[in-house]
Amino acid sequence: MSVTDRRTELVGSLARVEERISAACAAAGRKREEVTLIVVTKTYPASDVRLLAELGVRHVAENRDQDAAPKSAECAGLPLTWHFVGQLQTNKVRSVVAYSDIVQSVDRTKLVGALSTAAVRAGRELGCLVQVALDAESGEAGGRGGVAPAEVPALADAIADAEGLRVKGLMTVAPLAGPYAGRQRAAFEHLMEISSSLRGRHPAANMVSAGMSTDLEEAVLAGATHVRVGTAVLGVRPGLR
Ligand SMILES: *Cc1c(COP(=O)(O)O)cnc(C)c1O
Numbered sequence: 001m002s003v004t005d006r007r008t009e010l011v012g013s014l015a016r017v018e019e020r021i022s023a024a025c026a027a028a029g030r031k032r033e034e035v036t037l038i039v040v041t042k043t044y045p046a047s048d049v050r051l052l053a054e055l056g057v058r059h060v061a062e063n064r065d066q067d068a069a070p071k072s073a074e075c076a077g078l079p080l081t082w083h084f085v086g087q088l089q090t091n092k093v094r095s096v097v098a099y100s101d102i103v104q105s106v107d108r109t110k111l112v113g114a115l116s117t118a119a120v121r122a123g124r125e126l127g128c129l130v131q132v133a134l135d136a137e138s139g140e141a142g143g144r145g146g147v148a149p150a151e152v153p154a155l156a157d158a159i160a161d162a163e164g165l166r167v168k169g170l171m172t173v174a175p176l177a178g179p180y181a182g183r184q185r186a187a188f189e190h191l192m193e194i195s196s197s198l199r200g201r202h203p204a205a206n207m208v209s210a211g212m213s214t215d216l217e218e219a220v221l222a223g224a225t226h227v228r229v230g231t232a233v234l235g236v237r238p239g240l241r
Contacts, residue, residue, distance in 0.1 A: 010234070144175075
C-alpha cells in the first residue's frame with residue numbers, strides 16, 4: 001500500500017476511534033480532555049508511527065524491546081511520548097529506559113531496582129505505572145503480567161522511594177479468566193477503587209491506563225485517564241502477539 005493510501009486509512013480509523021472516545025466521554029459526563037489516546041504501534045512499522053505523529057497522535061506504546069528499540073530510533077525527533085506496556089525482563093531494562101518515557105508494566109520490586117539503576121545511569125526521570133492483575137490472588141502473578149491488588153501499595157511505595165522513578169498510577173488489561181472475565185466495566189470500576197486508595201498515599205499517581213480496542217468505552221465510563229488502542233487504529237495485527 002502506498003504511503004498516501006495508508007495515510008487516508010489512518011485518518012479514517014483515527015476519526016472513528018476519536019468519535020468513540022468522545023461519545024463515551026459525553027455518556028460519562030466527562031470532558032474529552034480527561035482521556036488521552038495512546039496508539040499501540042506494536043508489529044507496525046516506523047512509517048506508521050511517523051504518519052500517526054503527522055496526524056496529531058502524541059502517545060504511542062510498544063510491548064517488545066526488540067521491535068521498539070529500532071523503531072523509536074527511526075522516529076527520533078518526533079513529538080511523541082513513548083509508553084512501554086509489555087512484560088519486561090530485567091536484561092532489557094537498560095534498552096527500554098533509553099527511549100521510554102513511561103513504563104506501564106511494572107509488576108515486581110526487582111524490576112523497580114533495575115529501572116531505577118538504568119534511569120539514574122541514563123540521567124532520565126522515568127514514569128512508572130503499577131500493572132494490576134485483577135484476576136490474581138496475593139502472591140501470584142497475573143497470566144498477562146501484573147500484581148494482585150493487595151500488592152499495589154508496597155510496589156507503589158518502592159517506585160516512589162526509587163531514585164530516577166516517579167509513580168504515576170495504574171495500568172490493567174481486562175482479565176480473560178476469574179471473576180472479572182467478560183465483565184470489563186466491573187473490572188475497570190474495581191481498578192478505579194484501587195486508584196483512589198493509591199492516590200491517598202501518592203496524590204500525583206493519578207494516571208489510570210485501561211481499555212483497548214474492544215473495551216475502551218467501558219474504561220472511559222469507569223474513569224480511565226488513558227486508553228491503549230492498537231487494532232482499531234492500525235488494523236488487525238499480522239501474527240497476533
Ligand atoms: C496490544 C496491546 C493493547 C492494544 O490492544 P488492541 O486490542 O489492539 O487495541 C493494549 N494494551 C496492551 C498491554 C497491549 O499489549
